[in-house]
Amino acid sequence: MFAIVSGCTGAVTRHPVSRITTTTGPRFVTTTAKRTIAAAPVLPGPDVQRLLNDERRTYGSPGALAVVQIGDRHWFVSSGTADTQGTEITSRTRFRIASITKPLVAALVLDAASRHELSLDDVVNELLPGLLRPDQPITVRMLLNHTSGVFDEASDGNPGTDVKRLNNPQLRNQARQLLARRRAGQRVVYSDQLLVALAETHPRYFAPGTSYHYSRTDYQLAAMVLEHVTHSSLSTLMSTRIAGPLGLRHTTLAPADLGSPELRGYGPNRTPGELVDLTDDLTLFGNGGSGGVMATADDILIILRAIVSGRLLPAVQVDDMKTATVQSKNLYGLGLITYHLTCGVFYGHEGGVAGTASIAIVSNRGDMGAVIALNWRGSRDPQLPALADKLLCT
Secondary structure, three states, rough: OOOEOOHHHHHHOOOHHHHEEEEOOOOOOOOOOOOOOOOEEEEOOOHHHHHHHHHHHHHHOOEEEEEEEOOOOOEEEEEOOOOOOOOOOOOOOHHHHHHHHHHHHHHHHHHHHOOOOOOOEEEEHHOOOOOOOOOOOHHHHHHHHOOOOOOOOHHHHOOHHHHOOOOOOOHHHHHHHHHHHHHHOOOOOOOHHHHHHHOOOOOOOOOOOOHHHHHHHHHHHHHHHHHHHHHOOHHHHHHHHHHOOOOOOOOOOOOOOOOOOOOEEEEEEOOOOOOOEOOOOOOOOOOOOOOEEEEHHHHHHHHHHHHOOOOOOOOHHHHHHHHHOOOOOOOOOOOOOOEEEOOEEEEEEEEOOOOOEEEEEEEEEOOEEEEEEEEOOOOOOOOHHHHHHHHHHH
């Protein structure tokens, strides 16, 4: 059964100061109940605010935001700015959640399994013949827990050189055209078929099912399988099976939404001390399955709490998502990473793409959680699990 929820919103203004707001009351309500939020007071919040300020300044990030849920207390915290022009960070500020998308895709796959549209033991090549080389069968479950051995083109590959090894002339021509357009400064998005084909020019990391290696290609494939068996796009499934039933209006997927989030993403420029805007580099997004969601922190916390606490899936499937594989040293399950914080076991995922680093993490019952994002990625990325521990446990 789906629960209807609502996130806090606020107007966008300019030239912010660091701030913290708080509300009380449950975050989930039924379709018949109404939740009234009084005007959120501006509070000093020295501990939570100081921690976020320190993290942002340590890594030189223009801005940072966080939502923290502990019982019926809910905080939204911001530090710095959403961009280098001074745009204020508010509870309505969206960011690219990157690989935090993976628990959402995994939940959609399990949702499809609960409706008998697929099985986690289905072999990918039997569902989508010719997509992968057939010598070693790979199941849907192996994609979700990264035990497939499929090469991670987005992290370890080089499309500029891998294109020469493509056997399919149509995909080879497509890749060359996209590479030329990108070199000319145009904005391009590689198709999911092309990303998988480029990955398949490399050998497997290992025999499927025998070990663990995080691979973004796994979730490109999972989304392709999902779209095939449901006859719906991943964007439509996100809207109709997750965002819509939860009453969320600020969660979209690239593609189809190729717009920009308010929280711009930055990386180091070649000129020391300068930043380069990476927000709209969507080249390796494919079908969005490995990291295409854009949302507010409140929306993501609501979604993750709904997944982990069993509001979106039957309990047996939630347990399956939480159960980490031995191959991953008992850390990665079906789209969920297990985090052992000082105050207990939490589940969630980290994200890093296009100049933005983030994490979403919730407790087993969903009564505690945090979503954090900084608009900076460099040679030394923020240690967000440690920051989440401080925000939630101390």
